[in-house]
Amino acid sequence: GTVPTVSLNDGRAIPQLGFGVYQVEPEQTAEAVATALEVGYRHVDTAQMYGNEAGVGEAVRASGLAREDVWVTSKLSNAAHAPDDARRAFDETLAALDLGYVDLFLVHWPLTAVDGLDIVATWKVLEELHADGRARSVGVSNFQVPHLRRLAQECDVVPAVNQVEVHPYLANEEVRAYGRDHGIVTEAWSPIAQGAVLTDPAVLAVARELDRTPAQVVLRWHVQRGDVVFPKSVTAERVRENFALFDFELDGSQMEQLTSLDKGEEGRTGPHPDTFD
Numbered sequence: 001g002t003v004p005t006v007s008l009n010d011g012r013a014i015p016q017l018g019f020g021v022y023q024v025e026p027e028q029t030a031e032a033v034a035t036a037l038e039v040g041y042r043h044v045d046t047a048q049m050y051g052n053e054a055g056v057g058e059a060v061r062a063s064g065l066a067r068e069d070v071w072v073t074s075k076l077s078n079a080a081h082a083p084d085d086a087r088r089a090f091d092e093t094l095a096a097l098d099l100g101y102v103d104l105f106l107v108h109w110p111l112t113a114v115d116g117l118d119i120v121a122t123w124k125v126l127e128e129l130h131a132d133g134r135a136r137s138v139g140v141s142n143f144q145v146p147h148l149r150r151l152a153q154e155c156d157v158v159p160a161v162n163q164v165e166v167h168p169y170l171a172n173e174e175v176r177a178y179g180r181d182h183g184i185v186t187e188a189w190s191p192i193a194q195g196a197v198l199t200d201p202a203v204l205a206v207a208r209e210l211d212r213t214p215a216q217v218v219l220r221w222h223v224q225r226g227d228v229v230f231p232k233s234v235t236a237e238r239v240r241e242n243f244a245l246f247d248f249e250l251d252g253s254q255m256e257q258l259t260s261l262d263k264g265e266e267g268r269t270g271p272h273p274d275t276f277d
């Protein structure tokens with residue numbers, strides 16, 4: 001089956017499955033993205049802090065695909081939240097990608113623990129980039145409910161997405177529910193917890209029942225919950241495996257077996273958004 005899209009609050013539609021390139025070496029990135037595009041992925045998730053935007057752009061340009069047929073997301077560096085820095089950093093992102101525009105640009109982290117920074121001032125720069133069309137959609141990442149409420153109170157544009165850590169060990173339900181109620185799509189980062197959930201006995205049991213791999217059942221669980229995912233791998237076989245999610249499904253009981261693995265805050269693998277600086 002083909003990859004479905006998820007509708008955003010700005011009228012656009014994002015492919016629900018993409019390819020993440022966090023921790024892909026800059027020199028390996030063009031090749032990894034080329035493989036993903038050959039397999040059928042039409043959505044790539046990068047960031048200025050990953051240092052590999054140039055490789056993403058190179059692969060998209062070399063692919064022969066029309067620009068509008070590939071969704072490219074990038075994110076603002078933590079070093080560039082002050083408004084003038086943010087404008088400059090976005091120019092650098094566009095230059096590195098060399099694709100004319102980005103489909104989605106995100107504030108990578110809220111950084112509310114850093115003195116002198118203000119999520120409202122930074123978000124207003126993303127509103128400018130959205131208005132001038134160089135960022136077709138804009139959103140945030142690692143925002144908690146209070147951060148989203150502040151934007152709702154003090155800004156005009158509602159983020160199209162919030163990209164946060166979500167996997168069976170960290171349900172992150174409060175922020176997902178806020179998104180559901182306010183038209184903000186959740187993108188689940190580290191959807192397989194960088195591999196940590198793949199040996200869980202419950203995941204293995206569901207995989208055996210469905211005759212699928214552990215990665216496929218966990219990624220399929222995300223898809224059925226409606227979140228956007230972009231697993232990362234530089235191994236061609238796994239890149240193909242992670243793409244084959246649309247010709248099977250988990251039943252209600254299998255969904256619940258994975259959902260019940262939630263460990264709350266103990267399941268978090270990355271930094272906590274409130275304290276990360």
Ligand code: NAD
Nearest residue numbers: 020021022045189190191192193194195215231232233238
């Ligand atoms: P992931 O959950 O996608 O796991 C990737 C790792 O799992 C790989 O390095 C590989 O070791 C293993 N793996 C992948 N496919 C496998 C398979 N089929 N079988 C067995 N093992 C497999 O972790 P991630 O890369 O951290 O997250 C995915 C993407 O999310 C990133 O590439 C990035 O685009 C995004 N991300 C965003 C943030 C953020 O702060 N916004 C943070 C982390 C990741």
